[in-house]
Amino acid sequence: MKALVLSGGAGTRLRPITHTSAKQLVPVANKPVLFYGLEAIAEAGITEVGIIVGDTADEIREAVGDGSEFGIKVTYIPQEAPLGLAHAVLIARGFLADDDFVMYLGDNFIVGGITGLVDGFRAERPAAQILLTHVPNPTSFGVAELDAEGRVRSLEEKPERPQSDLALVGVYLFSPAIHEAVRSIKPSWRGELEITHAIQWLIDQQRDVHSTTISGYWKDTGNVVDMLEVNRSVLETIEPRIEGTVDEFSEIIGRVQIDAGAEVRGSRIVGPAIIGPRTVVADSYIGPFTSVSENCRIEDSEIEYSIVLRDSSITGVRRVEASLIGRSVEVTPAPRNPAAHRLVLGDHSKVQISS
Known part of the structure; x- marks a missing residue:
């Protein structure tokens, strides 16, 4: 056959x-x-x-x-x-x-x-x-x-x-x-x-x-x-396995796989979740049902119920969920716009602005 x-x-x-x-x-x-x-x-x-x-x-x-x-x-x-x-x-x-x-x-x-x-x-x-x-x-x-x-x-x-x-x-x-x-x-x-x-x-x-x-x-x-x-x-069927490094300031909860070469610092990971080879997770939260592929960087961010493909980074983003993030992607916060009012006022105008 x-x-x-x-x-x-x-x-x-x-x-x-x-x-x-x-x-x-x-x-x-x-x-x-x-x-x-x-x-x-x-x-x-x-x-x-x-x-x-x-x-x-x-x-x-x-x-x-x-x-x-x-x-x-x-x-x-x-x-x-x-x-x-x-x-x-x-x-x-x-x-x-x-x-x-x-x-x-x-x-x-x-x-x-x-x-x-x-x-x-x-x-x-x-x-x-x-x-x-x-x-x-x-x-x-x-x-x-x-x-x-x-x-x-x-x-x-x-x-x-x-x-x-x-x-x-x-x-x-x-x-x-x-x-x-x-x-x-x-x-x-x-x-x-x-x-x-x-x-x-x-x-x-x-x-x-x-x-x-x-x-x-x-x-x-x-x-x-x-x-x-x-x-x-698929993640619901995985067995916990830690082959990478996890520092003393991190917390790993439930079924979590951390592949060889991965590094977790000052972070909380709640399974089921997989962290791929040579990926760095620093000062972040990885929530259930999340797969992070190889050579990624998750820093000062939160992500849950998502797939992150290889060579991507998420930095300084407070919450990402239900997302599919492709290869070699960079996710960062948008620059803050200055708080200012732009006015064009005719003569003898009266304007009230809430500060």
Whole structure:
């Protein structure tokens, strides 16, 4: 069995961060979102992985390399434009050959991995298997309608009037039957080859399409709110570890990781939180659910429920919360404007000014 990981999207909902960085490499608990997916694939016993790349291909290649760090072998597959998930399957035909495969969206996050799902698919081998979860806003997702026995009756991409609240999670399992399906569909009104249309084609052809409704944690990390929520979720699972230096005037409370080379002086850190390598925290407060990456400096400031990317500094800022701060950013107080009144008054005016 192989894996196809999609890492070619533009990440418009995470701008301005994704103007200069691939959305799949934005870190959660100081590790890129993409890495969690690759680790889950490796844990499921899959070693051959194709990664669909687009405009951020060089950055993805630099971060992932040949895959050996994850125990996998990576093949990079360029996609000239984000033309849909089914298009990714179409252009990966040479890599996938006639093997079963799991398709994993590189900006999705699933707690608990995919090993059980992969094992079940290997045992039953339907034409396709999809993951579903209940969502409050199904119009934003691909939506599945099930029959009374729980079989997939129909799929629709971002419907105006959803038939259910069951959204497709960004993990799919396919037999080689999907290749005929993606060749048989036409682009949607969005100009994309939709994977929902390809799976619907399988259903219409009386092919066996299974579904699994998950109750565990899943997020599409496509926007800042979801990134912060996933960061919170991961930080809740960390174990305390102090490898850096903490002076006697500092207080560390709860599950806090301080990586090697980090330095904490005269500060209070309340976990769960992570302080990355070679980061300095001085005379500051780091609140729960905060990840500070490597080579950062937090001085005379307060920050909580936030993600700070590498090489950034926050100095003299009293309160930062629910924020995503990019790489090599400097956050400082605004200069104070002088307290003065500028007046243009006509003759015989009377003015009262509150000082």
